[in-house]
Amino acid sequence: MDVAKIKNPSEIQSLTESELVQLSEDMRTFLIEKCAVTGGHIGANLGVVELTIALHKHFNSPEDKIIFDVGHQAYIHKILTGRGDQFDQLRQHKGLSGFPKRSESVHDVWEAGHSSTSLSAAMGMAKARDIMGEHYHIVPVIGDGALTGGMALEALNHIGHDRTNMTIILNDNEMSIAPNVGAMHNMFGRLRTNQNYNRAKVDIDGFLSKLPGGLKLRDSADRIKDSLKYLVVSGVFFEELGIKYVGPVDGHNFRELGEAIETSKRISGPVIIHVITKKGKGYRHAENDKIGTWHGLGPYKLDTGEQLGGKVSAPSWSQLMSDAVLELAKHDKRIVAITPAMPVGSKLTKFQQQLPEQFFDVGIAEQHAVTMAGGLAASGMKPYVAIYSTFLQRAYDQLLHDIDRQKLDVVFGIDRSGLVGADGETHQGVFDIPFLSHLPHMTVMMPKDEDEAGKMVYSAFTDYSGPIAIRYPRGNGLGVKVTDPAAGIPYGKWEVLRAGEDAAVLSFGPTLQLLLKAQELLLKEGINIEVVNARFIKPLDTDYLDELAARNIPVLTVEESMLTGGFGSLVVNYFNDQKQQVAVKRLGIDNEYIEQGDVDLLLQDIGLTTAHIVDEIKQLTGKTDEEAAH
Ligand SMILES: Cc1ncc(C[n+]2csc(CCOP(=O)(O)OP(=O)(O)O)c2C)c(N)n1
Numbered sequence: 166m167d168v169a170k171i172k173n174p175s176e177i178q179s180l181t182e183s184e185l186v187q188l189s190e191d192m193r194t195f196l197i198e199k200c201a202v203t204g205g206h207i208g209a210n211l212g213v214v215e216l217t218i219a220l221h222k223h224f225n226s227p228e229d230k231i232i233f234d235v236g237h238q239a240y241i242h243k244i245l246t247g248r249g250d251q252f253d254q255l256r257q258h259k260g261l262s263g264f265p266k267r268s269e270s271v272h273d274v275w276e277a278g279h280s281s282t283s284l285s286a287a288m289g290m291a292k293a294r295d296i297m298g299e300h301y302h303i304v305p306v307i308g309d310g311a312l313t314g315g316m317a318l319e320a321l322n323h324i325g326h327d328r329t330n331m332t333i334i335l336n337d338n339e340m341s342i343a344p345n346v347g348a349m350h351n352m353f354g355r356l357r358t359n360q361n362y363n364r365a366k367v368d369i370d371g372f373l374s375k376l377p378g379g380l381k382l383r384d385s386a387d388r389i390k391d392s393l394k395y396l397v398v399s400g401v402f403f404e405e406l407g408i409k410y411v412g413p414v415d416g417h418n419f420r421e422l423g424e425a426i427e428t429s430k431r432i433s434g435p436v437i438i439h440v441i442t443k444k445g446k447g448y449r450h451a452e453n454d455k456i457g458t459w460h461g462l463g464p465y466k467l468d469t470g471e472q473l474g475g476k477v478s479a480p481s482w483s484q485l486m487s488d489a490v491l492e493l494a495k496h497d498k499r500i501v502a503i504t505p506a507m508p509v510g511s512k513l514t515k516f517q518q519q520l521p522e523q524f525f526d527v528g529i530a531e532q533h534a535v536t537m538a539g540g541l542a543a544s545g546m547k548p549y550v551a552i553y554s555t556f557l558q559r560a561y562d563q564l565l566h567d568i569d570r571q572k573l574d575v576v577f578g579i580d581r582s583g584l585v586g587a588d589g590e591t592h593q594g595v596f597d598i599p600f601l602s603h604l605p606h607m608t609v610m611m612p613k614d615e616d617e618a619g620k621m622v623y624s625a626f627t628d629y630s631g632p633i634a635i636r637y638p639r640g641n642g643l644g645v646k647v648t649d650p651a652a653g654i655p656y657g658k659w660e661v662l663r664a665g666e667d668a669a670v671l672s673f674g675p676t677l678q679l680l681l682k683a684q685e686l687l688l689k690e691g692i693n694i695e696v697v698n699a700r701f702i703k704p705l706d707t708d709y710l711d712e713l714a715a716r717n718i719p720v721l722t723v724e725e726s727m728l729t730g731g732f733g734s735l736v737v738n739y740f741n742d743q744k745q746q747v748a749v750k751r752l753g754i755d756n757e758y759i760e761q762g763d764v765d766l767l768l769q770d771i772g773l774t775t776a777h778i779v780d781e782i783k784q785l786t787g788k789t790d791e792e793a794a795h
């Protein structure tokens with residue numbers, strides 16, 4: 166079947182089992198070929214081919230609401246709902262989003278990108294349905310990794326108590342991005358292997374349904390079932406919560422999936438179907454992946470699975486930061502590293518291997534990661550929390566209430582700061598400056614290159630105190646050699662990279678490269694700007710700002726971040742509060758979400774380019790092209 170031609174899920178509802186098997190094969194071939202060119206979350210999607218087809222066969226989307234947790238595994242859903250013909254543009258600039266998107270289809274009833282939200286959303290939708298007296302099905306699909314997230318557990322607590330009708334699909338592939346961790350994961354392992362209990366339970370259920378109605382007999386059979394449960398399974402978590410457990414079910418077998426779904430429809434109250442799948446199924450390279458490389462990646466060679474993307478000239482920022490912390494941790498066992506389920510992306514696997522006792526993967530649990538770091542710091546340890554900017558959004562209150570307020574010495578490595586590209590608006594790391602910089606004790610820094618990063622890490626653990634955030638972007642460094650980390654960075658001091666008298670341009674991180682290019686171009690036109698490495702976003706270098714105000718030259722601030730509450734706003738506020746009259750223009754992201762796409766294209770859209778900076782300086786200095794020509 167040409168899967169790109171499917172327009173509506175109803176087209177597959179009458180297919181026979183063997184036709185569904187063929188459809189699954191066609192889907193896999195399509196996915197593997199398309200993702201080889203565009204990149205994407207191939208591993209998770211290959212694992213849910215049969216599951217998604219079964220959901221669309223047995224439920225009636227969009228009337229029935231299928232809600233994908235995280236949303237990275239919704240490619241089959243997109244194809245079945247008429248978007249297969251857009252897969253050449255998957256995760257591309259102005260193309261198909263890699264996540265569910267309400268504006269793309271009526272079948273995308275909920276948007277995500279961050280994990281563990283599906284059950285709360287499902288509960289909201291179920292309550293709306295019940296209040297309005299309607300009768301459709303609510304079907305959240307949540308992975309074993311996402312179920313470790315605190316929000317999911319909060320929702321289960323409510324759903325079980327309320328006994329709200331819904332069919333929760335637990336897609337258990339034993340993987341988060343990396344192998345899944347934690348006590349919940351261990352419990353799923355016991356459930357997975359507890360075929361005996363489940364078979365016995367089904368037999369008793371079958372027997373019960375044939376009873377002529379003798380309540381007494383039913384009661385004793387129920388009791389047998391209960392005692393069997395306690396004998397065979399040490400605590401069936403979901404049933405104790407009030408959620409009927411069905412499974413485990415082979416997630417690659419249409420008959421088993423169909424039976425489980427139809428059973429769930431007959432049960433009143435919440436049901437969880439425990440579906441066992443294989444991440445990467447059907448593509449050797451992804452299927453054999455034990456560490457999470459094939460969870461989500463860029464383009465690859467179809468036959469060898471080799472990752473494409475050009476020769477890498479320098480190590481990634483994540484690697485550089487994790488290695489710098491590792492070097493310090495080797496000589497100080499108070500330094501411990503914490504990751505909320507991102508050991509691979511944050512490049513902490515070397516740390517984990519070399520210092521296992523000083524390393525914690527806490528699962529998808531950003532709030533817990535941050536407050537646990539607080540507990541460690543309060544006991545004299547020096548915790549390092551490596552966390553993506555976007556996922557730190559989850560732990561705002563923990564940052565404020567637990568860390569900053571208590572002035573605890575926790576170092577945050579804020580990974581993926583700035584635009585991230587293909588993941589799009591749910592993942593852009595552009596909000597952390599506003600939400601970190603208003604915390605009274607927080608220091609926020611961003612290094613311009615690898616050498617400065619090494620020094621910042623050293624100073625953060627050795628010279629400074631209180632909570633410290635070091636931001637760094639996705640991708641690779643500039644290739645600058647790390648010289649002498651122990652030289653450190655004087656606290657709160659900026660660095661003038663180029664002196665000039667016509668205007669001052671302030672920025673931080675790799676964005677400074679644009680400024681340096683602009684400076685060269687402008688110099689050729691007789692405009693001499695000062696380029697300043699504002700490596701401390703908070704605190705501002707007020708000595709330098711005072712000096713600048715006295716020089717009475719215009720200022721341009723440039724940041725790959727939200728303008729509202731951003732670095733430029735801090736500078737403007739400072740001048741304003743000091744009653745210093747300085748003309749300041751701010752470049753950055755206006756009040757909008759930035760969709761997916763190549764970072765260079767996104768920067769063009771936003772106006773963060775050398776050419777635009779040159780134009781802005783000309784406007785600010787009053788030296789426009791016409792004047793420069795005279
Ligand atoms: C709040 C949050 N933290 C971390 C992530 C990064 N992340 C995306 S998918 C994923 C693993 C999810 O595992 P699971 O739910 O089991 O789905 P699978 O990929 O195995 O299908 C993680 C950690 C995220 N999206 N959201």
Ligand SMILES: CC(=O)[C@@H](O)[C@H](O)COP(=O)(O)O
Nearest residue numbers: 235237278461510581588639
């Ligand atoms: C869906 C999700 O949240 C992650 O899989 C994310 O896509 C990882 O991003 P990186 O590729 O930047 O590690």
Ligand SMILES: [Mg+2]
Nearest residue numbers: 308309310340
């Ligand atoms: Mg999983």
